[in-house]
Amino acid sequence: MKSVSRSKKAGLPPGSLVHVGKRKVGRAKIRVISYSQRQYRETEVGSVEECISLKHPPGVSWINVSGIHNVGMVEALGKHLGLHPLVMEDIVNSEQRPKLEDFADYVFMVLRVPYVDEESGRLKSEQVSIICGSELVVTFLERDTGVFSPIVERLKTEGSRVRNLGADYLAYTLVDVIVDNYFIVMESLEKDMEDLEEKLVTKPDPDVLHSIHTLKRDIISLGRSVWPLREVINSLRKGESSIINKGTEIYLGDVYDHTIRIIEGIETFREMITDMMDVYLSSVSNKMNEIMMVLTIIGTIFIPLTFITGIYGMNFEYMPELKWHLGYPMVLILMLGIGIVMLTYFRKKGWL
Numbered sequence: 001m002k003s004v005s006r007s008k009k010a011g012l013p014p015g016s017l018v019h020v021g022k023r024k025v026g027r028a029k030i031r032v033i034s035y036s037q038r039q040y041r042e043t044e045v046g047s048v049e050e051c052i053s054l055k056h057p058p059g060v061s062w063i064n065v066s067g068i069h070n071v072g073m074v075e076a077l078g079k080h081l082g083l084h085p086l087v088m089e090d091i092v093n094s095e096q097r098p099k100l101e102d103f104a105d106y107v108f109m110v111l112r113v114p115y116v117d118e119e120s121g122r123l124k125s126e127q128v129s130i131i132c133g134s135e136l137v138v139t140f141l142e143r144d145t146g147v148f149s150p151i152v153e154r155l156k157t158e159g160s161r162v163r164n165l166g167a168d169y170l171a172y173t174l175v176d177v178i179v180d181n182y183f184i185v186m187e188s189l190e191k192d193m194e195d196l197e198e199k200l201v202t203k204p205d206p207d208v209l210h211s212i213h214t215l216k217r218d219i220i221s222l223g224r225s226v227w228p229l230r231e232v233i234n235s236l237r238k239g240e241s242s243i244i245n246k247g248t249e250i251y252l253g254d255v256y257d258h259t260i261r262i263i264e265g266i267e268t269f270r271e272m273i274t275d276m277m278d279v280y281l282s283s284v285s286n287k288m289n290e291i292m293m294v295l296t297i298i299g300t301i302f303i304p305l306t307f308i309t310g311i312y313g314m315n316f317e318y319m320p321e322l323k324w325h326l327g328y329p330m331v332l333i334l335m336l337g338i339g340i341v342m343l344t345y346f347r348k349k350g351w352l
Helices: 048-053 071-081 085-091 149-156 167-202 206-237 246-311 327-348
Strands: 029-035 040-045 060-066 099-102 107-116 123-132 136-141
Touching: 029 048, 029 149, 040 149, 048 071, 060 071, 060 167, 071 085, 071 136, 085 107, 085 123, 099 206, 107 167, 107 206, 123 167, 123 206, 136 167, 149 167, 167 206, 167 246, 206 246, 246 327
Parallel strands: 060 136
Antiparallel strands: 029 040, 029 060, 099 107, 107 123, 123 136
């Protein structure tokens, strides 16, 4: 997919809508879900005009937009909803960090959904922007990954809690699902770490070191998303926004606890990665020490043998052993005996 650089925004005035990031879908889609305790209606539209023309029944409306590369669609929808230009600018910039902005009649949130890419096996994330009003929730996704499918199924069930409560509770369920994805990624990272630990014990080769560095980068990237996410949820649960009801703040407190668990897990992973690096370096050092020990033992054994061959290599005329018929085999037997004695001694000392 085509990627747009941040440099294209250089020099533009604040509020200029320029999509930054990769274009991950071919065509942007809009899905409108309207519901109340007894009614549920789901419609997929092709334009903002069609979305606006829909007459929603009394209750809560959820507008889900997939494909933030369509700047015109975001701008048209934002103007109809009365969104601030800077909010629309943040929506089309897919490189935002998680944050929360409280306006008079709506709350704007930017979150990141982590996932493990099936092809590369690397950790990646996508941006999700959430607008929460008194009776309206609008979500902007880079692409429809099905992350909100469980919520749609719950909305279809009459009598479910999300059907009976307001837009702020729907926003809470969206945030809760996003946080749950962090646990899924954490489980995947934990499995990768277990595999690496096994390889460290059996075969600590350079490929393992590369995998450790890759895993370390993924954990750091995950931490950069979770830390500001905690602040977003903390601000929501403290009741700083008039959009969030007191009853929903209790549920947000539970999500906040989940983020704390994720942060603690990430810190544990970082310590484990550091320990794994130390184990790898120790394994390499021990392997090098074993090689040096073998070479030292070989050199030590050959020192007296070289001394003997050096003496009889001087070729003085009056060396009595030179004319002895059994001199050559006896010297070989002597050298062999010295080697056996030294090997036996080294083994008793535990050097072999």
